[in-house]
Amino acid sequence: MGDDGLFDVEDQQKARTDSVDLSSDTSLVVDISDALSERDKVKFTVHTKIPPPPPKPDFDASREKLQKLGEGEGTMTKEEFQKMKAELEAEYLATFKKTVAMHEVFLQRLAAHPTLRTDHNFRVFLEYKQALDVRGRNKKEKFGSLVKLVTKSVDEVLVTGQKDVDPFFERERTFVVEYHNKVKDSTARSDRMTRSNKQIADTYIRVSSGLNALATLEKSDLDNAEAIPESARFFIKVSEMFEKLRKVEARVATDADLKLSDLLRYYMRDTAAAKDLLYRRMRSLVNYQNANKALEKARAKNKEVQQAEKNQEEACNKFEKLSEVAKQELTDYKTRRVAAFKKNLVELAELEVKHAKTQVQLLRNTIATLKEETP
Amino acid sequence: MADEREPPPLFENEDSSEKSPLEEKTVEADQEVNLNDDANDDLFSDPPLLETSPAEDKPEAEDEDESSPAAEESGGGGGILDDVEVQEEPPKKEEKKEEKKEEEPEKMDEEEEEEMESGDTFDVDITVSDPQKVGDGMGAYMKYTVVSKTSDPSFKSSEMTVSRRFSDFLGLHQKLVAFHTTKGHIVPPVPEKSVVGMTKVKMGKGQEENNSLEFVEKRRASLERFLNRSAAHPKIRANTDFKEFLEKDEPLPKASNTAALSGAGMMRAFNKVMDSASKVVSKMDESDQWFEEKTQHIDNLDQQLKKLHTSVENMVNHRRELSNATAVFAKSCAMLGNAEEHTALSRAISQLAETEENIEQLQSSQAATDFYVLSELLKDYIGLIAAVREAFREREKTFHNWQTAQTNLAKKREQEAKLKSTGKTEKLPQVEQEIKDWQERVEKGQREFEAISKTIRREVNRFETNRVQDFRSVIIKYLESLMEKQQKLIQYWEAFLPEAKAIA
Numbered sequence: 004m005g006d007d008g009l010f011d012v013e014d015q016q017k018a019r020t021d022s023v024d025l026s027s028d029t030s031l032v033v034d035i036s037d038a039l040s041e042r043d044k045v046k047f048t049v050h051t052k053i054p055p056p057p058p059k060p061d062f063d064a065s066r067e068k069l070q071k072l073g074e075g076e077g078t079m080t081k082e083e084f085q086k087m088k089a090e091l092e093a094e095y096l097a098t099f100k101k102t103v104a105m106h107e108v109f110l111q112r113l114a115a116h117p118t119l120r121t122d123h124n125f126r127v128f129l130e131y132k133q134a135l136d137v138r139g140r141n142k143k144e145k146f147g148s149l150v151k152l153v154t155k156s157v158d159e160v161l162v163t164g165q166k167d168v169d170p171f172f173e174r175e176r177t178f179v180v181e182y183h184n185k186v187k188d189s190t191a192r193s194d195r196m197t198r199s200n201k202q203i204a205d206t207y208i209r210v211s212s213g214l215n216a217l218a219t220l221e222k223s224d225l226d227n228a229e230a231i232p233e234s235a236r237f238f239i240k241v242s243e244m245f246e247k248l249r250k251v252e253a254r255v256a257t258d259a260d261l262k263l264s265d266l267l268r269y270y271m272r273d274t275a276a277a278k279d280l281l282y283r284r285m286r287s288l289v290n291y292q293n294a295n296k297a298l299e300k301a302r303a304k305n306k307e308v309q310q311a312e313k314n315q316e317e318a319c320n321k322f323e324k325l326s327e328v329a330k331q332e333l334t335d336y337k338t339r340r341v342a343a344f345k346k347n348l349v350e351l352a353e354l355e356v357k358h359a360k361t362q363v364q365l366l367r368n369t370i371a372t373l374k375e376e377t378p
Numbered sequence: 379m380a381d382e383r384e385p386p387p388l389f390e391n392e393d394s395s396e397k398s399p400l401e402e403k404t405v406e407a408d409q410e411v412n413l414n415d416d417a418n419d420d421l422f423s424d425p426p427l428l429e430t431s432p433a434e435d436k437p438e439a440e441d442e443d444e445s446s447p448a449a450e451e452s453g454g455g456g457g458i459l460d461d462v463e464v465q466e467e468p469p470k471k472e473e474k475k476e477e478k479k480e481e482e483p484e485k486m487d488e489e490e491e492e493e494m495e496s497g498d499t500f501d502v503d504i505t506v507s508d509p510q511k512v513g514d515g516m517g518a519y520m521k522y523t524v525v526s527k528t529s530d531p532s533f534k535s536s537e538m539t540v541s542r543r544f545s546d547f548l549g550l551h552q553k554l555v556a557f558h559t560t561k562g563h564i565v566p567p568v569p570e571k572s573v574v575g576m577t578k579v580k581m582g583k584g585q586e587e588n589n590s591l592e593f594v595e596k597r598r599a600s601l602e603r604f605l606n607r608s609a610a611h612p613k614i615r616a617n618t619d620f621k622e623f624l625e626k627d628e629p630l631p632k633a634s635n636t637a638a639l640s641g642a643g644m645m646r647a648f649n650k651v652m653d654s655a656s657k658v659v660s661k662m663d664e665s666d667q668w669f670e671e672k673t674q675h676i677d678n679l680d681q682q683l684k685k686l687h688t689s690v691e692n693m694v695n696h697r698r699e700l701s702n703a704t705a706v707f708a709k710s711c712a713m714l715g716n717a718e719e720h721t722a723l724s725r726a727i728s729q730l731a732e733t734e735e736n737i738e739q740l741q742s743s744q745a746a747t748d749f750y751v752l753s754e755l756l757k758d759y760i761g762l763i764a765a766v767r768e769a770f771r772e773r774e775k776t777f778h779n780w781q782t783a784q785t786n787l788a789k790k791r792e793q794e795a796k797l798k799s800t801g802k803t804e805k806l807p808q809v810e811q812e813i814k815d816w817q818e819r820v821e822k823g824q825r826e827f828e829a830i831s832k833t834i835r836r837e838v839n840r841f842e843t844n845r846v847q848d849f850r851s852v853i854i855k856y857l858e859s860l861m862e863k864q865q866k867l868i869q870y871w872e873a874f875l876p877e878a879k880a881i882a
Binding site for chain 2: 362
């Protein structure tokens, strides 16, 4: 593929050493330079917002395509097959790159987080030379987490019905919930869009090959005794152009995927995490309120007052700490979100312009050449 | 006129002023082709016709060819001008005719004959428009307005407007095939009957449903191309049925045997099967290498065109999908922009939504172009190739007739010899008469076979020339549309960029 390979070396290097400057203390810079490991779950303390884990890499789509390609080998010409194979490899590479990027961001955020960066598990993860043996969750744990999920959802519904004492948090909650829905929707739509775009790029391969076949026919036509008749040259040129166009189009799709879909997807998860945090705060608020009531009751009955007082104090502390942390996290989240959107949208627009210009150039040249050859 | 249709097919919008430069070049090219090509002897009666879609290059080309090179330069204008020039040029035409005579003496007679027959190289520009649904329910049908503009004096007037329904077109096509294909001419294809498509139209409440609108537009464009291609063919243009179709101001007698489920339709289907059966059984002994190779070439072309057509159809579908996906995304993005609390970001996201909306329009129109420019062209040529095959088959039939006549003649001669040897002379005069008859038939068969072979050679060369020209001009147009789209894309994204940068 030469110079128009899917990933410029420059791009790759940029992605790998991109450090996220979130806190003043940037002594811990995370850099992924090698293959990934699959992580199911990361356990951290509950009182902070956990950056969303990187999604499990989805190579199924590529695998499926590879299989289809193998099956369809008989129906295509050799060139078509090679091209599709190369395209598939490029796609696989793209998915891989995406995955690496996401893992990197995840780890970087952990490193930047004042509390999380000191977590023992995290340190081990970064330092341990040999392969980590992350025990997959056994049945009991899986079932447990499922139950937890259900109870949490139910609880969430109950809790979110409560009005918050603090107008700031009330506003935040409304915003986060709504935003989460919208981002989720946009993510799905964006995915569909970039997928469609990719498909068009793929059909260009067939069109290119079809035109090539027509060119071959012209060459073999009885009346055209010269080396390569002009009409054949015509079709060959158009065929070549489609091939080049396809590469650019595919790149457009990939870039849109990276800059738009992934951006939306990341913030969908991030917003979900924020939502989660707010829920936990609400939960602790409810607990605090319940503890208050229990204390009153105890005082009234004059039974187990000390215990009730202790519970109430604990609940109050927990609640206040959570509120503090939540405020901070939410502010961070907002700043990060705005910055990320800005960066990605600017890059998206720049790339789109770049690719469109390439296509215009390509088309213009081809049209000029073709018009020249009018007999 | 073009504006009312939806979506507007690209080259149907061209007006004559745009045609000239392109035609000048192509006409010169055609002249070269004609002079070099021995088989294409009819420089005048069969002008280099560009079988491009409606009103594009062909009309001018014919006139240019007729007039001398000098007149050609000045004749780059509209069709009417050319008309005048042609009429002043007959003396020059005669000169050229004589030159031609010297070149190919053996083909002289037929050539003259044909020149006198047609002698018309006038332009005919036909538009099919304004589809209207007539009636309701199962009996409903579509009628179209057919407007023909021509400088050809053999037509009733220079501008004619008639109303025709779809079955009229089918009926015309049938008649043309019956008359012309037997002579070896290539009759342009006509859109097929579509039970599904028409049912949608018939059952549709108004004319608002997208599906039936598209179907009608596709059909209208196809009918227009059929008429223009037919008019471009000098023999077909001279056909009285064809003329009547364009001229007669009253409804034509209903072509009842074009109905899908009629008795006549069944007969036709049956005959077709019988035909194909006979094709398989009696393969002609091809002694002419040209025909052998051409048949092969046509078969290959057919195969490749079909494949390419499928790929292009896929491309059209995916583009439509993309257009839908983009529209949906744009809406979702707008909602996200509304939900966003950060002012600058909110604005930027809303701008993104707008940008995507604009892009969706582009994609949608590109899909239409893909379809109407590229996909339909390929489909037309697949249809034309089928017509070429028909012509080839007619030639085979003619050959068999000739052979059969020869066999019978031989039999009769045997019979004669036997009678003579056995001395039974009563039947002799009858047999001798029969021999004369069969002899005539043999001669006729041979003449017809040679005539159709010659015609087909000419037709195929014309077809090939037109095909190359057609593809070239259509593909260039298509690429230009792609380029335009990309340029608009640049515009849209460059407009969005500052908004994105403005996020603070």
